[in-house]
Amino acid sequence: MLEFTVLEEVLGKAVSTGGDFAEIFIEDRFSSSIGMIDGAIENAVSGRDFGAGIRVYSGFKSVYVYTNNVTRKGLLEAAEKAADAISLTRKTNIGSLTESIAVNKHPITFMPSSVAGTRKADIVRRAYKAAKEYSPEIVQVSAGYADVEQEIYIANTEGLYTRDKRVRTRIYIQAVAGSGSENQTGFEGPGGSRGFEIFDEIDVEEYARNASRTAVAMLHAEVCPADRMTVVIEGGFGGVIFHEACGHSLEATSVAKGNSVFAGKLGEKIASDVVTAIDDGTIPNGWGSYNIDDEGFPARKNILIENGILRSYMVDRLNGRRMGMEPTGNSRRQSYRYAPTSRMTNTYIAAGNSDDKDIIASVPYGLYARKMGGGSVNPVTGEFNFAVAEGYIIKNGQIDKPVRGATLIGKGADVLMKIDMVGKNVSLGQGMCGSLSGSVPTNVGQPMIRVSEMTVGGR
Amino acid sequence: MNYGKFKNELFKAARKAGFKDFELYYYVGDTFRVGIYQGDIDTYNVSSSIGVGFRGIFNGKMGYSYSEKIDAGTIDMLVDCARENALIIDSNDPEFINNQADTYSEADTYCDKLSEVKAEDKIKFALELEKCMIGCDSRVRKVQTCIFGSFDNSVTISNSYGLELSYKTNGAFSIAVPVLVSGNETQTAAAYIVGREFERFDPEELAREAVSNAAAYFGAEPVSSGKYRILIKNEAACDILETFSSIFIADSVQKGLSLLKGKIGQRIASEKLIVLDDPLLPGGMASCPFDAEGVASRTKEVIRNGELVTFLYNLKTAHKDGVKSTGNAARSSYASKVGTSATNFYIKPGTRPLDEMLNLLQDGLYITEVQGLHAGANSVSGDFSLAAKGFAVKNGKIDKAVEQITIAGNFYSLLENIEEIGSDLRFGIPSGGYFGSPAILVKELSVAGK
Numbered sequence: 001m002l003e004f005t006v007l008e009e010v011l012g013k014a015v016s017t018g019g020d021f022a023e024i025f026i027e028d029r030f031s032s033s034i035g036m037i038d039g040a041i042e043n044a045v046s047g048r049d050f051g052a053g054i055r056v057y058s059g060f061k062s063v064y065v066y067t068n069n070v071t072r073k074g075l076l077e078a079a080e081k082a083a084d085a086i087s088l089t090r091k092t093n094i095g096s097l098t099e100s101i102a103v104n105k106h107p108i109t110f111m112p113s114s115v116a117g118t119r120k121a122d123i124v125r126r127a128y129k130a131a132k133e134y135s136p137e138i139v140q141v142s143a144g145y146a147d148v149e150q151e152i153y154i155a156n157t158e159g160l161y162t163r164d165k166r167v168r169t170r171i172y173i174q175a176v177a178g179s180g181s182e183n184q185t186g187f188e189g190p191g192g193s194r195g196f197e198i199f200d201e202i203d204v205e206e207y208a209r210n211a212s213r214t215a216v217a218m219l220h221a222e223v224c225p226a227d228r229m230t231v232v233i234e235g236g237f238g239g240v241i242f243h244e245a246c247g248h249s250l251e252a253t254s255v256a257k258g259n260s261v262f263a264g265k266l267g268e269k270i271a272s273d274v275v276t277a278i279d280d281g282t283i284p285n286g287w288g289s290y291n292i293d294d295e296g297f298p299a300r301k302n303i304l305i306e307n308g309i310l311r312s313y314m315v316d317r318l319n320g321r322r323m324g325m326e327p328t329g330n331s332r333r334q335s336y337r338y339a340p341t342s343r344m345t346n347t348y349i350a351a352g353n354s355d356d357k358d359i360i361a362s363v364p365y366g367l368y369a370r371k372m373g374g375g376s377v378n379p380v381t382g383e384f385n386f387a388v389a390e391g392y393i394i395k396n397g398q399i400d401k402p403v404r405g406a407t408l409i410g411k412g413a414d415v416l417m418k419i420d421m422v423g424k425n426v427s428l429g430q431g432m433c434g435s436l437s438g439s440v441p442t443n444v445g446q447p448m449i450r451v452s453e454m455t456v457g458g459r
Numbered sequence: 460m461n462y463g464k465f466k467n468e469l470f471k472a473a474r475k476a477g478f479k480d481f482e483l484y485y486y487v488g489d490t491f492r493v494g495i496y497q498g499d500i501d502t503y504n505v506s507s508s509i510g511v512g513f514r515g516i517f518n519g520k521m522g523y524s525y526s527e528k529i530d531a532g533t534i535d536m537l538v539d540c541a542r543e544n545a546l547i548i549d550s551n552d553p554e555f556i557n558n559q560a561d562t563y564s565e566a567d568t569y570c571d572k573l574s575e576v577k578a579e580d581k582i583k584f585a586l587e588l589e590k591c592m593i594g595c596d597s598r599v600r601k602v603q604t605c606i607f608g609s610f611d612n613s614v615t616i617s618n619s620y621g622l623e624l625s626y627k628t629n630g631a632f633s634i635a636v637p638v639l640v641s642g643n644e645t646q647t648a649a650a651y652i653v654g655r656e657f658e659r660f661d662p663e664e665l666a667r668e669a670v671s672n673a674a675a676y677f678g679a680e681p682v683s684s685g686k687y688r689i690l691i692k693n694e695a696a697c698d699i700l701e702t703f704s705s706i707f708i709a710d711s712v713q714k715g716l717s718l719l720k721g722k723i724g725q726r727i728a729s730e731k732l733i734v735l736d737d738p739l740l741p742g743g744m745a746s747c748p749f750d751a752e753g754v755a756s757r758t759k760e761v762i763r764n765g766e767l768v769t770f771l772y773n774l775k776t777a778h779k780d781g782v783k784s785t786g787n788a789a790r791s792s793y794a795s796k797v798g799t800s801a802t803n804f805y806i807k808p809g810t811r812p813l814d815e816m817l818n819l820l821q822d823g824l825y826i827t828e829v830q831g832l833h834a835g836a837n838s839v840s841g842d843f844s845l846a847a848k849g850f851a852v853k854n855g856k857i858d859k860a861v862e863q864i865t866i867a868g869n870f871y872s873l874l875e876n877i878e879e880i881g882s883d884l885r886f887g888i889p890s891g892g893y894f895g896s897p898a899i900l901v902k903e904l905s906v907a908g909k
Binding site: 028032034035037038040041042043044045046047048049050051060061062063064065066067068069070081085116117118120121139140142176178181182183184185223224226227228257258259337339373374375376378380381383384385386387404405406407409410411455456457458459 | 496499500501502503504505506507508509510512521522523524525526527528536537540543544545546547548549550551552601603638645646647681684685714715716718794795796830831833834835837839840841842843844845846862863864865866867868905906907908909
């Protein structure tokens with residue numbers, strides 16, 4: 001990496017026109033991906049992303065310049081471009097750099113770059129085979145593998161120099177069940193901040209069969225009715241309800257400018273008593289975990305909501321200035337091409353006191369959302385949506401017929417108050433979250449929960 | 460870096476490593492983006508980047524690699540990775556590097572005037588945009604998004620058959636999202652403009668569109684669940700068309716991920732529907748003289764009077780179906796494999812303006828926005844269930860605002876149930892392809908509300 005003298009020179013250039021803070025973020029990332037469909041490995045791509053981003057702040061204003069030219073000359077040019085956009089007469093003293101490296105809390109046994117491509121391809125073949133052989137109604141399976149080794153280096157005008165290496169591995173399976181005139185799909189995508197050892201820990205074939213099971217169940221399902229209903233959401237990826245209904249609206253990205261329904265509500269009751277929600281970037285080897293965030297702050301376990309009361313937002317440096325709050329270790333970016341902002345990591349509703357069977361038994365008529373797809377939200381108004389990937393009608397407290405094709409909608413402020421039962425066993429599901437600073441890996445999670453009423457967008 | 464020198468050394472190394480045919484894809488680009496908040500520059504991002512993508516056929520299989528770092532070790536890394544990747548492939552589908560000579564048409568991809576617009580003028584536009592939003596309605600409390608961005612990039616493709624092609628493209632966009640408050644109610648809406656002619660960007664017009672879109676939602680409530688006649692606004696129709704456009708891609712069809720298999724020449728939609736894919740469309744933001752494999756671009760009808768005319772092909776999928784490539788090879792960047800994509804893909808407008816379309820609707824819903832397309836729409840099944848907003852329409856006139864509803868249906872049925880197509884063609888924000896539609900009148904969709 002570049003010497004401290006060069007980094008300090010670049011930082012100095014960046015604040016030479018009156019900026020009060022500057023940071024250099026350098027990323028060197030190696031990724032590989034493999035895709036299989038129609039019974040054969042069809043494509044394999046691997047390569048190297050490499051670049052640097054320079055941020056300069058002046059009060060609440062920020063400038064961001066990124067480049068692939070990570071040399072003294074290239075960075076000085078970038079710093080100059082950034083400095084030109086901030087032109088004041090103030091002079092900022094910069095601290096000299098001191099290295100401070102966090103202890104790695106996410107150990108990796110087998111680095112992806114040390115594993116031959118053929119072994120990765122074999123995992124994909126196993127997943128493909130298990131999904132395809134589940135049922136003759138499975139007409140197509142698309143299976144894939146992806147890994148990334150990302151090295152980042154951060155230097156800033158407060159004298160911080162730090163670095164981190166993030167390693168992530170994921171496998172995903174999409175199964176298609178078809179009848180000739182109709183198709184339905186099922187998906188599973190387990191992953192973690194792990195190397196190849198993840199495949200000793202997860203049952204690849206089980207995930208693959210689950211994807212196919214969903215597809216076949218939905219092929220034989222009726223369309224979901226369009227109605228307002230009691231909804232029971234299974235644990236794991238069902239946590240996307242919290243991610244969309246509440247999570248984004250607690251990111252300083254929206255809260256700082258008052259563009260969130262939960263802005264100005266610290267200490268207030270924003271959810272029912274049975275809701276405690278946590279964002280924890282420290283979960284060992286969690287899909288959304290890291291040692292330090294993309295500004296160099298250590299990852300933290302943040303209790304966002306405690307028994308319904310709003311306790312904390314997720315805060316990054318810049319938005320923290322607006323809010324008068326300290327950063328919480330949630331600052332993330334997809335790559336050096338993005339300025340960081342506050343994002344979620346591993347976000348989940350904590351375990352409650354109800355037994356799963358009691359939750360189901362409590363519903364005279366409603367929807368059991370066994371698997372969820374993704375969703376989205378407008379944090380300003382709290383309007384959110386998320387898709388049910390596998391659903392069942394609940395009748396007289398029993399799971400009844402399968403139903404397909406429904407999106408659940410609502411407003412964050414309402415739906416959180418309507419969660420009235422929370423189960424005991426939390427599980428987490430992996431996803432990719434898109435927002436201002438790009439796409440980042442996040443875990444969502446929860447135990448099984450019951451929402452007393454939601455709009456179910458069936459037919 | 461010296462492109463010619465890099466290419467020659469790379470090709471030499473590739474031949475030595477045993478690659479039979481190969482291709483280099485080289486990208487150079489700049490971006491600019493300014494965000495305004497409370498009368499001042501809030502964010503200001505500029506970038507310049509380069510990237511190279513290499514792919515080659517080794518023992519009949521195609522391996523890929525890419526790099527953003529160009530140094531002494533890059534060529535070996537590209538060749539070694541691509542070779543290792545080729546060895547993993549076990550598909551027997553033939554792969555191709557373009558060896559056909561072609562004649563290329565001019566495509567409208569670059570505006571010199573835009574490249575000369577100074578940063579100060581871009582900033583001035585964005586500042587004016589926020590000022591207009593706040594000034595045009597007292598209910599505008601603040602602005603959630605007020606950005607202006609521009610990009611300028613070039614792509615060069617060289618291959619082992621001596622193909623050597625290059626083109627450059629640029630463009631600009633602006634997005635405005637005001638936040639309006641009236642009593643206890645908050646409403647937002649987005650307006651955007653995309654194009655190459657900066658002189659046509661009018662901050663006042665854009666501001667008024669965003670603010671009036673948001674203001675119209677005050678008092679919005681859900682309607683009762685049931686089946687309704689639906690008029691889909693042009694912008695919302697673009698989004699839906701984009702989400703389902705993959706059903707027309709030959710690769711999806713061949714792999715059983717589209718229900719259009721075997722339907723070329725058959726009626727799959729209302730006879731009023733004509734859909735075009737036109738990479739040579741003047742002003743098209745996805746215009747290009749050639750595709751990602753260097754095959755010449757051409758205009759094509761995908762649906763004509765409701766009949767499916769063609770799928771969209773690249774060299775590999777065209778060979779499988781025994782046809783010629785339609786020039787739709789695409790890659791999302793130098794870092795991705797070559798697939799297929801629509802280019803400027805749009806529903807040909809009819810003759811009826813919006814008020815006539817509302818009159819034809821008579822009683823039903825005018826849907827102006829849909830959300831959750833990445834999750835609530837499934838191009839493999841065709842099913843969709845989407846959060847939506849809009850207006851109730853009574854006797855052909857807009858009545859009350861509607862929100863907190865979903866619209867649900869199946870895209871294949873929707874195509875058949877199109878009753879009329881409006882004249883107000885509009886394109887969405889480009890992402891890969893550039894998708895356009897006028898307002899669409901649909902016989903029936905299911906709505907969930909109260």
